Amino acid sequence: MGFAMTMRSLAGWGLGLGVILGLVLFNTWAFPRWLNTAYVDWYLASGSQIGLLTGVIALSWGDMNRHVGLISAHPLHFVGSNLQLVGLALLEIGTLVGSESAGLRRRTVLDVVLTSVIVAMVVLALIAWLVVVVPVQYFVYLVCGAPGRIFATADRRVAAVFVGRTQLRTKVLRAGDELPKGWWLASIASKPVTATGMFASLFFVLLNKLF
16 A cells, blocks of 8 residues: 555656646747747746736635645645646636626626736736746745745744733744734744745845846
8 A cells, every 4th residue: 555655646746747847848948939038037037927927816815825735845736736726716707707797886898898808818827827937936936935835834833912012022832722812923834835935036036146
C-alpha cells in the first residue's frame, strides 16, 4: 500500500511538473515570435498587469489566504488550485450576468452590451493567466512561498491588544485556543498567500536591482 501511494504521489508530481514545463516551453517559444520579447522579460516587466488580474480573481474569493494550495510546492496541487481560483471567478461572473435584475432597477441594452464586451475581455484575460502567468509563477512561489508554507502550518499564533491608547500587550496562543475578547491575531500565519505575494514582490525588486 505504501509503495502504491508513493507511486501515485510521484505520478502526481510528474504530471503537474510536465504541464507546467510544457507551458513554460510553449511560452518561451511563442513570446519572441508573437510579441517580440522574451517570456521571462515579459513576466518581470508585467507586475502591475499581473497584480490587476490577481485583484479581479481575489474579488470572487474574498480572502485568497484560505486557499493555501496557491503556494503549494506540489506542482499538481498548485495547478489544480489555480484552476479552482479562476473557475470560481468565472462561475461568479457567469451567475451574476445570467441572473435576473433585482429590485426596481432594470438592465439597459447599453449596460448589457458593455458588460458582455468587458466580461469577454476578463474571460480571455483569466485564460491567459492560466496559460502564461501560472507556469512561471510556480517556480517563483516554490522559492518565495517557503515561509508562507511554514507559517501556515505553525501551531502557535501571536495575539495582541492595546491597553489604554499606546500600551501594547501580546501573548502566544496555540492553534485552537480561544482568542480573548478584545484581542486580535497579529500573525502573518493567517495570511500565507498574501505574505508570499509580498515576498515575491521583494524578490523581483532585488532581481531588478541586481540585474
